Amino acid sequence: MSTLKVQNLSVYIEDKPILNDFSLEIPYGEVHAIMGPNGSGKSTLSKALAAHPNYDIRNGTAELDGHNLIDMEPDEISRAGLFLAFQYPIEVPGVTIANFIRAAIQARMEESKLFKAVDYYKKLYQKMDDLGIDRNFTARSLNDGFSGGEKKRCEILQMAMLDPKFCILDETDSGLDIDALRVVSAGVNSMRSSNRGFLVITHYQRLLDYIVPDKVHVMWEGKIVRSGDKDLASELESKGYDWIKEELAA
Amino acid sequence: MIIDKKNPATTPAFFSEDYFESFASNHSWEPGWLADLRKESWATLQENELVSLKDERWRFSPKSRLGYSHFKSISESSNSINLDPASGSPQNILNTVDNILLDNPDLIADFAEIQGPNLGATQSYHLTNTYFTNGFFLKVSGIQNQKLHLLVNHTCPEERFVTFHKNYVILDDFTEVTLVENFISENVFSQGGLSNLTHFKIGKGAKLNRILIQNMAEGTSFHNLENFDLHADSLVVNVQCHLGANQSRIETKGNLLEPGANFENFSFVSGRGKQLFDQRTEQYHFAPHCSSNLLAKNVLQDEAKSIFAGLIKVDPKAQQTNALQTNRNLLLSRDAEADSLPGLEILANDVSCTHGATTSRLNQEELFYLLSRGIEKKSAESLISLGFLEEIIGKIQDEELTQRIREMVYTHFK
Numbered sequence: 301m302s303t304l305k306v307q308n309l310s311v312y313i314e315d316k317p318i319l320n321d322f323s324l325e326i327p328y329g330e331v332h333a334i335m336g337p338n339g340s341g342k343s344t345l346s347k348a349l350a351a352h353p354n355y356d357i358r359n360g361t362a363e364l365d366g367h368n369l370i371d372m373e374p375d376e377i378s379r380a381g382l383f384l385a386f387q388y389p390i391e392v393p394g395v396t397i398a399n400f401i402r403a404a405i406q407a408r409m410e411e412s413k414l415f416k417a418v419d420y421y422k423k424l425y426q427k428m429d430d431l432g433i434d435r436n437f438t439a440r441s442l443n444d445g446f447s448g449g450e451k452k453r454c455e456i457l458q459m460a461m462l463d464p465k466f467c468i469l470d471e472t473d474s475g476l477d478i479d480a481l482r483v484v485s486a487g488v489n490s491m492r493s494s495n496r497g498f499l500v501i502t503h504y505q506r507l508l509d510y511i512v513p514d515k516v517h518v519m520w521e522g523k524i525v526r527s528g529d530k531d532l533a534s535e536l537e538s539k540g541y542d543w544i545k546e547e548l549a550a
Numbered sequence: 551m552i553i554d555k556k557n558p559a560t561t562p563a564f565f566s567e568d569y570f571e572s573f574a575s576n577h578s579w580e581p582g583w584l585a586d587l588r589k590e591s592w593a594t595l596q597e598n599e600l601v602s603l604k605d606e607r608w609r610f611s612p613k614s615r616l617g618y619s620h621f622k623s624i625s626e627s628s629n630s631i632n633l634d635p636a637s638g639s640p641q642n643i644l645n646t647v648d649n650i651l652l653d654n655p656d657l658i659a660d661f662a663e664i665q666g667p668n669l670g671a672t673q674s675y676h677l678t679n680t681y682f683t684n685g686f687f688l689k690v691s692g693i694q695n696q697k698l699h700l701l702v703n704h705t706c707p708e709e710r711f712v713t714f715h716k717n718y719v720i721l722d723d724f725t726e727v728t729l730v731e732n733f734i735s736e737n738v739f740s741q742g743g744l745s746n747l748t749h750f751k752i753g754k755g756a757k758l759n760r761i762l763i764q765n766m767a768e769g770t771s772f773h774n775l776e777n778f779d780l781h782a783d784s785l786v787v788n789v790q791c792h793l794g795a796n797q798s799r800i801e802t803k804g805n806l807l808e809p810g811a812n813f814e815n816f817s818f819v820s821g822r823g824k825q826l827f828d829q830r831t832e833q834y835h836f837a838p839h840c841s842s843n844l845l846a847k848n849v850l851q852d853e854a855k856s857i858f859a860g861l862i863k864v865d866p867k868a869q870q871t872n873a874l875q876t877n878r879n880l881l882l883s884r885d886a887e888a889d890s891l892p893g894l895e896i897l898a899n900d901v902s903c904t905h906g907a908t909t910s911r912l913n914q915e916e917l918f919y920l921l922s923r924g925i926e927k928k929s930a931e932s933l934i935s936l937g938f939l940e941e942i943i944g945k946i947q948d949e950e951l952t953q954r955i956r957e958m959v960y961t962h963f964k
Contacts (some may be wrong), residue, residue, distance in 0.1 A: 317843025350922050353914065378924035390919035404923040441937065493676055529613060 309360035336519030381465030448475025485510030591679035607670025634701035666777030667803030712743035783810035821854030
């Protein structure tokens with residue numbers, strides 16, 4: 301069965317261990333959520349899986365659909381089907397959204413295939429309408445001067461256009477108001493299917509009211525320390541992370 | 551005879567007295583004022599050669615690359631300039647200097663008087679005045695019923711020939727024109743040279759949109775010297791796109807002569823291999839209440855090198871001047887190099903003048919973001935670089951032309 305399988309992963313930033321013997325398996329068709337306090341390693345996990353050069357993987361394996369992610373470059377990982385929606389999307393002045401997404405789609409196409417602009421824009425406009433993004437945004441520079449909400453919608457737009465096998469959403473809810481949260485969540489939910497997996501990283505239960513997970517994991521000091529169903533998120537919301545800390549100390 | 555002291559054996563014949571005499575004799579049909587101009591320029595050229603003091607106007611520049619000793623001879627082909635045939639009209643004159651000299655040489659009698667930009671390339675300047683055999687003349691007059699859009703193509707000769715163009719553009723009061731100049735080569739293997747000297751006289755209330763696109767073969771040399779005289783309430787928007795030639799010396803000077811003049815000077819360089827781009831600019835404010843703005847952006851990969859030296863000069867009487875000057879460089883490789891020399895020389899006390907320069911490497915977070923979407927590294931670098939230059943390309947108000955320039959830049963990165 302196709303899956304994202306991470307085993308015994310240890311990740312360092314400048315010789316400081318952040319992920320420590322981390323393991324997690326997410327079958328396609330499922331949505332898993334990771335919650336955890338600041339500094340527990342949630343974003344490190346997402347960046348390490350996407351092969352950010354600042355994250356040094358010293359031990360363990362990470363496989364997506366049979367691809368060994370550890371030995372791959374960031375662009376190869378993306379083309380293999382992993383999509384990371386950034387917590388802080390990067391501003392790229394002068395590069396329009398339309399050209400950026402087009403370049404990403406063309407990178408996935410066989411050389412002999414022709415890029416059809418009409419079909420591309422038809423799909424792009426449809427996805428933009430679904431996400432409540434003004435069509436004029438196609439000519440704007442990528443994330444340049446965007447509000448927090450606009451940036452996050454733009455991430456989901458890219459995800460929808462690239463049709464990945466597996467999506468990691470890194471604190472996509474941060475900086476979103478209630479209306480934007482609904483729209484973004486609807487965009488994600490519309491992509492849920494039996495042949496696509498999701499890992500949703502968040503601090504708050506609120507997002508998980510909209511994107512209901514199959515499993516919830518709690519991360520603490522670079523490891524999964526507890527897993528459960530969606531009720532675990534509610535429990536965390538009411539008891540706080542100190543509850544986990546006390547349990548671990550016991 | 552002027553001798554290249556480092557390589558005396560390779561000094562080309564056109565530096566010899568005999569060659570000049572022969573050239574002058576072949577051009578004896580030209581008007582007397584032109585013969586005098588050539589003779590004076592030849593004499594000045596030889597006097598200047600005796601001066602060997604270090605020149606601030608060549609700071610950071612490998613000057614030997616910008617000399618003329620590697621050329622075999624001068625090309626006098628009239629095909630080196632080509633004008634859009636549909637662009638003429640009864641009110642406007644656009645013709646080659648070749649034709650003007652034959653039919654109506656008085657039109658360009660000012661050639662003997664006009665000067666500049668004089669930002670250091672004296673050898674190019676005097677050689678061009680001595681040996682120019684072609685160029686174009688444009689005079690725009692009267693009220694325009696429709697927007698005038700003109701095209702001039704300059705072609706660099708093949709092998710190791712050099713050609714000299716002298717051009718003159720006159721916009722009468724309240725006229726407006728868009729002038730696109732392409733600089734290309736006869737073929738991609740050319741190692742020739744093109745020295746181009748242009749004087750722009752912009753009348754009261756006139757508007758010039760000028761776009762220069764230099765995409766010559768990468769074995770060639772390009773010397774481009776241009777001088778803009780702006781009269782009251784005139785506007786020049788000058789956009790220069792430099793992609794080709796192995797070495798270029800580019801001098802641009804805007805003289806704001808009367809109140810209300812506005813000089814907007816934008817340029818980009820896309821350099822690769824061992825290309826050298828030596829850019830010198832001056833925004834000279836003679837009159838009060840004038841504005842000038844300069845933005846030069848350079849992207850360099852491989853071992854490419856750029857030098858930007860810009861000066862804002864404000865005379866004591868040029869109060870209420872508003873002048874900006876910015877140079878931004880993006881380096882894509884460890885061996886690429888950008889030197890920047892922004893300068894101010896302000897003698898008025900009620901002005902607003904700022905200048906600044908930055909040089910940076912590719913932002914790794916931007917690169918990772920593009921890679922994380924599956925875009926290959928080289929394409930990602932090209933996209934980011936093109937985005938960096940978009941601020942300049944976007945100044946051109948012609949969608950077809952901007953698209954062509956974007957494609958040229960994108961190809962240049964591959």
